[in-house]
Amino acid sequence: MRIFRYFKRYWVSVLLIMMLLIVQAFTDLSLPNYTSDIVDVGIQQNGIENAVADQMRPETLDELELFMDDDQTGLVASSYTLGDDGYLHLNVSRSDTSTIDALDDALAAPETIIGMLRDGIDAQTISSGSDSSEQTQALAAMAQANGGTITIDQFDQAVSAGLISHDDLLSMKQSLVDAMGNMSGSVLTQRAVSFVANEYTAMGIDTSSIQSSYLNRLGLIMLGLSGLGLLASVLVGLIGARAAAGIGRDLRHGVFSNVLSFSKETMNKFSPASLITRSTNDIQLIQLVSVMLVRIILYAPVLGIGAIIMVVQRHTGLEWIIIVAVAIMLGIVISLISFTMPKFKIMQKLVDKVNLVSREMLTGIFVIRAFGREKHEEKRFEAASTDLYRTQLFTNRAMSLMMPLMMLLMNCVTVAIVWFSAQGIQAGNMQVGDMIAFITYTMQIVMAFMMITMIAIFLPRANVAAERIDEVIAAKATVLDPDEPQALDVPTDEWKGVIDFDHVMFRYPGAEHDVLSNIDFTAEYGQTTAIIGSTGSGKSTLIDLILRGWDVTGGAVRIDGIDVRDLTLAKLHSLIGYVPQKGILFSGDISSNIKFGDEGIDDARMRQAAAIAQSTDFISERPEGFEAPVSQGGGNVSGGQRQRLSIARALAINPRILLFDDSFSALDYTTDAKLRQAIVDSGRHITTIIVAQRVATIMHADRIIVLDEGRIVGNGTHEELLDSCPTYLEIAQSQLSPDELTGKGGER
Numbered sequence: 001m002r003i004f005r006y007f008k009r010y011w012v013s014v015l016l017i018m019m020l021l022i023v024q025a026f027t028d029l030s031l032p033n034y035t036s037d038i039v040d041v042g043i044q045q046n047g048i049e050n051a052v053a054d055q056m057r058p059e060t061l062d063e064l065e066l067f068m069d070d071d072q073t074g075l076v077a078s079s080y081t082l083g084d085d086g087y088l089h090l091n092v093s094r095s096d097t098s099t100i101d102a103l104d105d106a107l108a109a110p111e112t113i114i115g116m117l118r119d120g121i122d123a124q125t126i127s128s129g130s131d132s133s134e135q136t137q138a139l140a141a142m143a144q145a146n147g148g149t150i151t152i153d154q155f156d157q158a159v160s161a162g163l164i165s166h167d168d169l170l171s172m173k174q175s176l177v178d179a180m181g182n183m184s185g186s187v188l189t190q191r192a193v194s195f196v197a198n199e200y201t202a203m204g205i206d207t208s209s210i211q212s213s214y215l216n217r218l219g220l221i222m223l224g225l226s227g228l229g230l231l232a233s234v235l236v237g238l239i240g241a242r243a244a245a246g247i248g249r250d251l252r253h254g255v256f257s258n259v260l261s262f263s264k265e266t267m268n269k270f271s272p273a274s275l276i277t278r279s280t281n282d283i284q285l286i287q288l289v290s291v292m293l294v295r296i297i298l299y300a301p302v303l304g305i306g307a308i309i310m311v312v313q314r315h316t317g318l319e320w321i322i323i324v325a326v327a328i329m330l331g332i333v334i335s336l337i338s339f340t341m342p343k344f345k346i347m348q349k350l351v352d353k354v355n356l357v358s359r360e361m362l363t364g365i366f367v368i369r370a371f372g373r374e375k376h377e378e379k380r381f382e383a384a385s386t387d388l389y390r391t392q393l394f395t396n397r398a399m400s401l402m403m404p405l406m407m408l409l410m411n412c413v414t415v416a417i418v419w420f421s422a423q424g425i426q427a428g429n430m431q432v433g434d435m436i437a438f439i440t441y442t443m444q445i446v447m448a449f450m451m452i453t454m455i456a457i458f459l460p461r462a463n464v465a466a467e468r469i470d471e472v473i474a475a476k477a478t479v480l481d482p483d484e485p486q487a488l489d490v491p492t493d494e495w496k497g498v499i500d501f502d503h504v505m506f507r508y509p510g511a512e513h514d515v516l517s518n519i520d521f522t523a524e525y526g527q528t529t530a531i532i533g534s535t536g537s538g539k540s541t542l543i544d545l546i547l548r549g550w551d552v553t554g555g556a557v558r559i560d561g562i563d564v565r566d567l568t569l570a571k572l573h574s575l576i577g578y579v580p581q582k583g584i585l586f587s588g589d590i591s592s593n594i595k596f597g598d599e600g601i602d603d604a605r606m607r608q609a610a611a612i613a614q615s616t617d618f619i620s621e622r623p624e625g626f627e628a629p630v631s632q633g634g635g636n637v638s639g640g641q642r643q644r645l646s647i648a649r650a651l652a653i654n655p656r657i658l659l660f661d662d663s664f665s666a667l668d669y670t671t672d673a674k675l676r677q678a679i680v681d682s683g684r685h686i687t688t689i690i691v692a693q694r695v696a697t698i699m700h701a702d703r704i705i706v707l708d709e710g711r712i713v714g715n716g717t718h719e720e721l722l723d724s725c726p727t728y729l730e731i732a733q734s735q736l737s738p739d740e741l742t743g744k745g746g747e748r
Contacts, residue, residue: 016235024299034218037218040431042211045193055205057199060114064111066110244288255275273359282466282468289459292455300448303447307442307448325442329450347388350384417435417438484566497559499546499687500523501521505518514553521715529702534707539691543659583642585633589627613675614674643665676697695718
């Protein structure tokens with residue numbers, strides 16, 4: 001998956017998140033055990049954890065030793081010390097779990113038997129045991145003779161009378177336990193704990209205080225674990241959000257910086273609407289999924305595997321319920337994803353289409369109104385929006401089935417666990433706390449798979465978005481800096497700016513015919529070279545070749561004898577002041593737009609450029625002057641003002657070459673003439689190339705190049721071309737009167 005590669009720069013954050021998630025999983029997996037202990041030990045056993053009493057009476061130990069072998073007797077005797085109060089006190093720390101477990105194994109069965117003997121065991125119970133020895137039959141007969149039961153006192157008398165030896169008691173121990181019924185581990189523990197509770201009561205110890213102390217201790221532990229889990233979760237969210245935001249920032253920067261380097265050929269592969277969608281919608285989706293990845297995809301497996309281990313360790317025999325639930329869940333997920341995934345892949349393209357239509361409508365809204373095409377555009381937008389709506393509705397409806405199905409599955413699993421656990425509790429194989437813990441762990445396993453399912457839904461969509469982002473980032477500009485650039489150390493003011501087109505040929509990629517054929521002319525230093533021709537004759541393409549928007553497919557374009565392909569793009573563009581056909585301004589103010597080309601432009605140079613561009617008058621009319629705000633695209637200034645500010649921006653950088661791509665079209669004739677004269681009067685010795693449609697704009701140029709279908713059909717001054725170039729004469733006669741043709745009526 002492409003999206004995982006974005007985390008390479010944030011491996012430290014991912015490592016920290018993994019550590020914190022392990023802590024969070026530990027707390028989540030520990031809490032059900034404590035809940036089980038609260039129910040089983042804290043409530044059902046009054047806080048008494050096992051068969052090991054903290055203290056007991058010496059006579060009780062004597063009774064218990066009847067059913068303990070020598071090793072068990074030695075272990076118990078060494079673990080208790082007689083105190084001044086006449087009671088035996090446990091001298092082993094509860095933290096020494098190995099010793100406590102050994103004591104529990106040694107005491108559980110004897111305590112259960114002694115407890116039953118204190119209540120009296122009937123003859124039928126004794127005779128129903130697995131041991132059928134003479135001693136057992138004698139005990140049964142004794143019980144029958146004493147009203148049908150035998151008590152601990154009568155049992156002691158039988159031992160004292162020699163009717164039964166200690167070895168006989170040990171051989172009878174398991175038989176007596178079996179005779180009492182189903183003695184599973186949990187029931188045996190409960191009966192032993194009941195014996196300990198009775199022993200405490202006999203010694204005057206308040207068992208309710210033991211219960212309260214136990215519950216309070218576990219409650220504080222659970223509160224601490226919850227706080228630790230909460231802290232880990234908050235830190236995971238914080239670090240994950242920062243990492244995801246960083247990924248989004250990096251992707252936006254990567255897309256933007258690469259788009260800025262695109263040549264026109266590369267730019268034509270992506271529509272502006274698609275680039276906007278990729279830079280916003282797609283990256284936002286990747287950022288969202290990145291947060292989900294670090295919070296879910298890393299956490300869910302840890303939680304699920306941990307819960308499975310906890311369930312297996314409890315030996316409840318209900319593990320098959322989890323296997324069935326997971327199998328059903330996987331079937332649901334695989335079915336839904338395979339059903340909806342093709343639609344997810346289509347959805348991003350439909351978003352592109354909606355954005356494309358929206359952008360066209362917003363930029364062309366006045367044209368739409370002017371031609372009364374509102375209804376048509378509404379239908380076009382509605383069609384694109386409806387396609388997206390139907391696709392989203394389909395996927396949302398399909399995926400909306402997942403949560404109800406998962407909840408139904410979880411409820412069915414819960415019912416199954418309760419049903420089979422109840423049977424286990426009735427049979428003495430389980431306790432209530434075990435059932436509660438099993439349900440909790442099962443829900444954690446199911447939730448882990450649900451979380452993985454959720455991310456599985458978003459991952460393919462994010463992967464599609466990542467492919468679209470990588471497509472932009474990986475797109476290579478066809479116009480690149482040379483491996484060995486020339487003239488890097490030559491200052492800008494040492495360049496003359498002579499432009500030489502040497503038999504230039506150019507053909508657009510994929511085209512069958514050349515757009516420009518054998519273009520050969522020189523734009524001299526300090527002179528104005530004009531280019532005119534019919535629409536589609538290749539005028540703007542000539543400007544693009546100088547700027548290296550495209551590279552020539554034949555011949556060469558040189559500046560001061562150096563091929564433009566041997567210059568870095570930064571060096572080339574530092575020599576050129578470019579005024580596009582459509583005046584493009586940026587949000588800010590007038591000052592920031594004029595100074596856009598160079599951060600080092602001072603106010604004096606800015607004002608001089610504005611004066612040459614005939615912009616001072618309308619700037620001074622604004623109360624803020626040069627600080628007057630400019631909206632996006634220059635929407636709050638007229639077309640002519642935008643062009644004049646664009647010209648001022650080009651002049652402000654003191655270029656060696658000025659390129660005007662039909663930049664006077666929005667100016668009236670008077671302003672046009674004043675502006676051209678101001679450039680001449682400024683005394684700047686620069687090479688100027690003007691692309692124009694109006695003859696009046698270029699008729700006083702030092703040289704005029706006439707293009708027709710990509711070829712030069714005229715080259716000379718205005719007067720020379722009137723005599724030698726029919727194409728130029730035809731254009732001039734269509735625009736100028738006879739007096740203007742000769743310069744008598746035209747304004748200079």
